[in-house]
Amino acid sequence: MEKKNYTVSIYTENNLGLLSRIAAIFLKRHINIESITVSKSEVNDVMRFIVIVQVTEDQVRKIVGQIEKQIEVIKAFYHTDEELFFQETALYKVRSSDFMKDSGIQHFIQETNARIVAATPDFFVIEKTGRRQETDHLYEKLKPYGLMQFVRSGTIAVSKNEMQISGILEKFNTTNSLS
């Protein structure tokens, strides 16, 4: 089976130790995590993990099964790139001296919707939000200008179709009398 990029979205209770429980599931199967992000989700007190992996569909299906088994995981989904809108943010710190000399690169930044978020006599900080190929492309462009630092966030993604997470929580609230 062919390996592909899969985005695993995991809705969880906000619980200490869950990150290592989830990471261990990947580790045990020697699967490299390309990126991982943890943040609040659309549901109160529910966290959302987004993990990007390059695996076969069979692997990702099994992983999601193991993840869902964890007590504090409410629901996990996996998606291919086509089923998602996703973005990541990259920051590039370049030396002012080299950068100022070249108006071509300044144009490029404007055209590709990157932004200069800080400018000092010594360095510029450029921010670019987009797909991986776009941030990669800018990286290649800026490299000749003395890239002093580069950092990229994990991928964040929302699915085109609905993820039925709130339904699950509502059901719990109605079927169990909570004080």
Add this chain to the structure above:
Amino acid sequence: MKVKTASFEEIATPESATVSGAEAIIKCLLKEGVDTIYGYPGGAIMPVYDELYKYQDKIHHVLTRHEQGAAHAAQGYARVTGKVGVAVATSGPGATNLITGIADAHIDSTPVVFITGQVGSTLLGSDAFQEIDVVGISTPITKWNYQVTDASEIPEVLAKAFYIARSGRPGPVLIDITKDAQFAPLEFSYKKCSGIRSYKPVPEINLLQVERAAEAINNAKKPMIVFGQGVILGKAEELLKKLVEKTGIPAAWTILGLSALPTGHPLNVGMVGMHGNYAPNMLTNECDVLIAIGMRFDDRVTGNLETYAKQAKVIHFEIDPAEINKNVTADIPVLGNVNQTLNLVMELLQPNDHSEWHQKFKELYAIEYDKLIQHHLTSKNPELTMGEVIDEINTCSDGNAIIVSDVGQHQMVACRYAKFKTSRSNVTSGGLGTMGFALPAAIGAKMGKPDRDVVAIIGDGGFQMNIQELGTIFQTKVPVKIVVLNNSFLGMVRQWQQMFFERRYASTEMINPDFIAIAKGYHIQSRHVAKRSQLKDAVKEMMEAEGSYFLEVSVEQEENVFPMIPTGASVSEIRLE
């Protein structure tokens, strides 16, 4: 405001009183109906032991001689009773000594709550004396774990621990409690946990799949059932028996499915897997419908997956969705507790008779009997075989004993030849294959079922892995029967060396101590036999003994366990020699 993520029964006994965290722990155990626990004290758990002292008329704490012993004893207790076992240890080395038992309970789906003491919360992360991150270490081998630093959490957390351990596919839960939380006061009231919103113990049943399963079973010409521990955990033994009888389908058990159907049932065709029976292994690759019930297609069961039951339509009755299509693709997955799904499918099944197909199993059994079984059970060699000893125990106990086996050749022989009449009578370490399991597990089994005979079958190697538990037997006077089948080798490894490493016996020969003298040191009645003529009498003496009994049997040194599916081979390449 804290969100409610779990629900609790409202039968709270309003005995609200201020107690210490340690006392709250004991009160929680009592509320969960716990009367026996296994453990070992130490600094970080001393407040709990102090309370155990006060509550000793209500809770029997069994002091094992090693924390691993406590863990396995709690497992043995849980396996025979179906209740949640409990083991307690101190922080640091006490906690790490539990790990093998936790892992064993995890892979064999055994409900056990482990409670460990931890250094004071202000010391956490400081590499304090006997501080160990047991929550981190046990994460991949627990169904759930949690560290309590605030005493007021104790009732809720323990209620959740018991609920999680026993519900759905059972498993071990570890609760680590800092020493200051054991001392701190709290207002105690207890409500049993009845649900956790992020946790769905039993998946919803898809009736369409039940119908499809029934149709496939009704249309099958050569169906075969393979059942595992799920039948026992789901309390579906009677249903399985009914189903087998209604449909006339031959049924084989996995090692953990042993005793879920009586051995003597005419449609019980024995054990599948590496050292299982010839017929069910061979015919796995001939059946047209393979009905898997509460089992997980472990590699020791399937052999090479590429050639496993490829011709068959696979129906998989299973409670854990993650097991579906994990190793073997299910044509018809039937999710749910087998107790419910078997009941539903039964309604749709037509009475049937597969005697012609069943005849094939009998023919292959006859081959296995001629080539192997008769030689194992009525050997002409001067040395005793392991099979003869197990058979003598069958005869003497009339198949009513609980058999607790360790790991190795004797385990395979015990599982092949022990006869069972009632469920939950086979206790063995299946998934982890933990040497040293049987002696402590037998202690727990006997305490869980004091009215049954409990016989531990152990190799000379495994016996020495938790031999210290003879001390627990001596102190508690728990009347377990211990049989050591002594071949002066780490037999199973030696067999592999003989077969696959050209007899290079690297570190498998054992120069053993005088086991009888050791048993004597613990004041346990004992006897050693080496001759066939003495065996019957010795087993009888053991089974009739009032107290515990140690029987050492010298057996053939280089006997091999057959049949055998070599690793990587197909189930139908099972070898008889």
